[in-house]
Amino acid sequence: MAGMGGADAEASDRISVPVSELRNDDGVVRCGLYAGAAAFPKAGEESRGVIAKIKGGQATCVFSGLKPGTYAVAAFHAERNETRMQYGLFGKPKEGYGFSRNPPSNMGPPAFSAAAFDYAGGAQTVPIRLTY
Secondary structure: OOOOOOHHHHHHOEEEEEEEOOOOOOOEEEEEEEOOOOOOOOOOOOOEEEEEEOEOOEEEEEEEOOOOEEEEEEEEEEOOOOOOOOEOHHHOEOOOEEEOOOOOOOOOOOOHHHHOEEEOOOEEEOOEEOEO
């Protein structure tokens, strides 16, 4: 049909990342979308970054206008609106954090392959549960 596609198609090409298990509604959730293992999950090397407001212990990061591919998402709870993850003793994160596909990450971040998912286009949801 005439008029279909274009902006309408781009608007539906998105990955929604509902982030749950936040311990409070302070600050924001920061999510980074990574398109490859070399950058994952390094701050400043994400393909795209978004900030989501928190309400009721949940937030949703939305990445729009994406091309099909393999991606991974890293998220953290910036309780004091930090722009980068803060670490404490022995490199333990001070904030809640999580990754797409919710892989275990007891001794540092998971490998890209453990958090990666295939995106074929359209609207896709990739939930993340935070760990503190």
